[in-house]
Amino acid sequence: MKRYLKLVNFEFSRFLKLYLVLIGVTVFFQVIGIIFTSKRYLGRANEAMFEEMISKNDFISQFGKISMIDFAQTLWFMGPIMMSGATLLIYVFFIWYRDWLGKNTFSYRLLVLPTARLNVYLSKATTILLFVLGLLAVQLVLIPIESRVLQWMVPGEFRTDFTVGEITNIQFLQLLFPRSFVDFILYYGAGIAAVCVVFTAILFERSYRLKGIFFGILYCVISFFFLLSPIFLDEYMLGNYFYPNELFYLVVGAGLVALAAAIWIGNYLLNKKIRV
Numbered sequence: 187m188k189r190y191l192k193l194v195n196f197e198f199s200r201f202l203k204l205y206l207v208l209i210g211v212t213v214f215f216q217v218i219g220i221i222f223t224s225k226r227y228l229g230r231a232n233e234a235m236f237e238e239m240i241s242k243n244d245f246i247s248q249f250g251k252i253s254m255i256d257f258a259q260t261l262w263f264m265g266p267i268m269m270s271g272a273t274l275l276i277y278v279f280f281i282w283y284r285d286w287l288g289k290n291t292f293s294y295r296l297l298v299l300p301t302a303r304l305n306v307y308l309s310k311a312t313t314i315l316l317f318v319l320g321l322l323a324v325q326l327v328l329i330p331i332e333s334r335v336l337q338w339m340v341p342g343e344f345r346t347d348f349t350v351g352e353i354t355n356i357q358f359l360q361l362l363f364p365r366s367f368v369d370f371i372l373y374y375g376a377g378i379a380a381v382c383v384v385f386t387a388i389l390f391e392r393s394y395r396l397k398g399i400f401f402g403i404l405y406c407v408i409s410f411f412f413l414l415s416p417i418f419l420d421e422y423m424l425g426n427y428f429y430p431n432e433l434f435y436l437v438v439g440a441g442l443v444a445l446a447a448a449i450w451i452g453n454y455l456l457n458k459k460i461r462v
Contacts, residue, residue, distance in 0.1 A: 189301040193309035198316060200284075201277065205317060208273060209324050212266040219262025220332045224339040227252045231344060242343065253346040254333050254353050264358065270321050274314065278381055281310050282388045303456040307385060307449065314381050318374070322362060329353055372438070379441050382448035383409045389452050393459035405451075409444050416440055 230249065234240040240248070257263055285296055296306060329350050336345060354363040364370040387402030394401055411418075416436035420428050428436065 190305040190309060193301070193305055194312050194316075197281065197309050197313040201281075201313070201317070204273075205320070208270045208321070212270060212321070212324060213328065215266045216263055216328055216332060217335065219260065220257055220335050221339065223257050223260060223262065224252070224336055227344070228340060246344065251344055251346045252336070252340055254329070254336060254348055255346075255356055257332070257336070258329075258353055258356060258359065267325065267362070274317055274321075277317075278314060278384055279388065281313065282385065282392070286392070304449075304453045307452050307456060311378065311381055311385065315374075315378060318377070325362070326350070375445075376441060379413075379445040379448065382445055382452065386448045386452040386455070389455040389460065393455050409448065413437070413440050413444050 231245055234245045234249075235242060333347070333350075333353070337347065353359070355365070361373070364373050383406055387406050390402040390405060391398035414437075416428075416433055420426060420433055420436075
């Protein structure tokens with residue numbers, strides 16, 4: 187366990203500088219965005235009321251009140267989140283291939299460490315999970331801060347205030363912040379299973395080179411269809427035989443099997459097929 191934790195700390199430290207840049211970009215653009223959005227709304231209100239001589243009530247009825255939900259659907263808010271997600275998606279591949287880059291490939295030293303090679307696999311998966319959860323925590327802290335900035339800048343009669351729970355209830359943010367603990371476990375458990383499947387596909391490529399690319403793609407396709415197999419069977423072969431809760435448990439079971447298979451196959455490839 188101690189060696190596993192050391193590997194997690196090592197992997198986390200290797201990406202830390204870029205990770206802090208991602209957090210900084212997210213904070214900067216979202217705070218600047220809420221200030222810009224608030225000023226633009228107030229500028230429109232002042233122009234309408236003092237130049238076009240529209241009353242306050244008419245302006246509100248025509249343009250509506252501003253709120254954090256409006257801001258959360260702008261590129262100022264969603265752009266940094268999508269950029270961070272894309273960066274972490276790329277890092278899922280880079281966290282492995284970085285070790286094979288260069289003349290003095292670091293992977294050889296990493297795989298001869300006095301610890302089970304499975305710990306290398308699990309430490310990389312754990313690092314990805316920590317990065318994702320860290321960005322979620324930063325966003326949860328930012329939302330009330332941005333709400334307070336909006337309250338400072340826009341008078342109460344021109345805005346609608348929402349709680350953090352109401353803001354994260356919009357469709358885009360529900361994917362990041364599920365409404366229940368069970369949904370949270372399901373969403374992010376599926377994410378971890380997908381990461382492990384990709385990890386194992388990468389190890390297929392590292393083990394068999396050109397043939398490994400085909401094996402890796404085929405493995406990902408098989409894993410995807412296996413995960414959804416209970417839904418396909420129930421829909422197209424059994425005529426909706428299962429109750430929704432039964433189908434739910436079947437899909438969860440298939441996901442756990444896919445996750446366990448990915449880790450087992452990845453461990454086999456690391457120990458039997460990748461030579462150092």
